[in-house]
Amino acid sequence: MKKVSLDSVKAHFRQWNREQDIMEFETSSATVEQAADTIGVLPARIAKTLSFRGEDDKAILIVAAGDAKVDNKKFRQVFGFKARMLTPDEVLENTGHMIGGVCPFGLKKDLDVYLDVSLRRFQTIFPACGSTNSAIELTIDELYEYSSAKGWIDACKGWEEGAETQEKVSADLA
Template structure:
């Protein structure tokens, strides 16, 4: 059902036919990178957290990025607390390994981390553990209805850059 909700969502943008599905599992960054034959950094991983009111928020980062707790607290004024696997399914409608900012079960605020802006395209999952779609950062912002670009990550490889990095983090 989750993959179907993503297909319905991406149909609004005439992109449902561009979803890539494969035999092998792509639930982790490494598995997805292997399935797509791209560097792991180009996998757009969607992380689920609780906001001040206990509601879900999603933060999409590059595959090689880790959440920086200090930056997260500065941005959201809360400690980074991830949802449990059950809460993720309840809130997003997607299982761990297929979580993406498309076709969500609830109205969830989505934030995009600047770690992805060094790439021309990235590959978020599409609601299942064996699917993805290649999108530009602008398309990811549009399709996810992201609130804004944020800087809440660390340890990503700044030497991996395609084209010019856009340093304007608030679009």
């Protein structure tokens, strides 16, 4: 299954001649922390894809920064219903990807994808590519285009504190 999922993502990126840019690792990149360690970036720059039950039970995907957590109140304001995550089986059934490799590319079903504003503070981010040991570096604009995102939303919390620390670290390094 892992290979099929990665292959569907490679096929997806072939449209832009970017399939060769997918990185495959010897170690796991299934969690934000593992991916950040493997790639050598801050965990916040890992673009995690979260799967929710939408209206009429159609799944929706939200891609957010690695340090962001879904804010139930904001989620309800954006979508008009309560945030309910899919089970691992439902995620696989809807996306074709297993937990740890879920991404908004090469999806099994046509799903609505939204990008959280927590990602906008970075020039490039690293979403998974369908397996628990893959990723690709994309600009924010590329992520928007390649994921066929419906739009930007503000549905997460917890990352703002990280953004302030990030700015301070960047300023100290400059």
